[in-house]
Amino acid sequence: MLLSILRSFALLSIMVIGFVLIVATGEDDSPKPAPPAPKPSEPTPPQITIHEPNVSFFNEGSNIYFRGEAYDPETKSNLEGSQLIWTSDLVGQIGTGGSFWLNWLSTGTHEITLEARSKSGGTASKTITLSINPHFNTRPEAEILSPADGTYFHINETIIFSGMAEDEEDAMFQPRQLVWKSSRHEKKLGTGFELQIQANTLAEGQHKISLTAWDSQNMPSEPDSITIHITKNHLPEVTIIFPTESNNKFTENDYIIFEGKAWDREDGLLPCTSLKWYSDKHEDAFGNDCLVRSNILSVNEHTITLVAKDSVGGKGTASTTITIIP
CATH class of the missing domain: 2.60.40.10 (Immunoglobulins)
Structure with a gap:
């Protein structure tokens, strides 16, 4: 009896082990999902340059030369023909290719765009502004x-x-x-x-x-x-001591005394060598000191400006008006 029970138990164990092996083998043999396909890389956009026109204002009927180029980094070559499209926001497409002449643009201010498209689908664009002035209109x-x-x-x-x-x-x-x-x-x-x-x-x-x-x-x-x-630097505070508003008329060739000073929050009282005197009727400075004596100013009304420069290059100014009479 005991022997019969042991035989039955052994047979049952063999069946269980076989079932487990079958299941395990079935799991190992099942097909696994394929890895996701890599995303295609985005095409590299072309590099665009508009060379001409290099001015932005033309009169109506002017013959205008357009020239541009687009370099494709992927093919290491310039795009050509229909790969380059020129458009105006006022009249639509105006041309294709690297260059062309045009004399029929309507009056008004146009946004001119050069769009480039490479064979791989890369796109880029560049825009300039162009104004076409109507006949008989004077520019402001x-x-x-x-x-x-x-x-x-x-x-x-x-x-x-x-x-x-x-x-x-x-x-x-x-x-x-x-x-x-x-x-x-x-x-x-x-x-x-x-x-x-x-x-x-x-x-x-x-x-x-x-x-x-x-x-x-x-x-x-x-x-x-x-x-x-x-x-961020505080600018010098400049003071013109002389001439004054009540003493500002002088005769030609008379020596005029110009006196001024400048104070700076960071530097304190600025040295006289940092001061320069200018007239709006003369290009260059006529003095470089706190006290200047000069007779070079021409017969005219002059705006006199004293410019002071601090230690970091910040400039402060003060101005007054004088008159030189014959």
């Missing part, structure tokens, strides 16, 4: 009145830009037609005959500030421009 003129070219501003100061515009056809301009821009910022600074901005909204360093006037035909003036500097 813009002028920056203040601040003076080369002025330094501390980041805590308020900057006041002022300008004007003239046009033979348009008697008056609206403030929105005068546009101020900085070479350091993509967006315009603002519009108007006078514009106030905080210096700390501009990047520190040198800026080329431009004023463009747009007439009723949507034609731009040649931009008028000045250079300003934004600095």
Whole structure:
């Protein structure tokens, strides 16, 4: 009896072990999912350059030469023909290829775009602005009145830009037609005959500030421009002691005494060698001291400016007006 039970138990154990082996073997032999296919790499965009036109203003009917190129880094060659498409936002496609002439652009201000597409599908584009002036329309003129070219501003100061515009056809301009821009910022600074901005909204360093006037035909003036500097350094405080507003008329060839001083928050009283005297009627400085005696100024009304430079190059100014009579 016991022997029979042992035989039955052994047979059952063999069956269980066989079943486990079958299941395990079945799991090992089952197909495994394939790894995900690698994503195709994005095509490298071409490198675009627009060489011409290199000016942005033409009169109606002008024959304009367009020339550009696009380099494909993948094939290490320039794209050609229909791979280069030129368009205007006003009239649509205007040409294809690396270069062509055109004399039929409509009047107005066009955004001209060169789009390049490589064989692998890489795309890139570059845009320039082109103004076509109507027949018998005179281009407007813009002028920056203040601040003076080369002025330094501390980041805590308020900057006041002022300008004007003239046009033979348009008697008056609206403030929105005068546009101020900085070479350091993509967006315009603002519009108007006078514009106030905080210096700390501009990047520190040198800026080329431009004023463009747009007439009723949507034609731009040649931009008028000045250079300003934004600095964290406090600028010198400059004082002109003489001439004064009550003593500012002199006779030609008379020696005139010019006296001034400058104080700086970081440097204290600045040395006299850091002061220079200028007239708006003369290109070069006529003096370089706290006290200058000069008779070289011509018969005219002169704006006299005393410029003081501190130890880190920050400049402060003061101005007065004198008159030289015959």
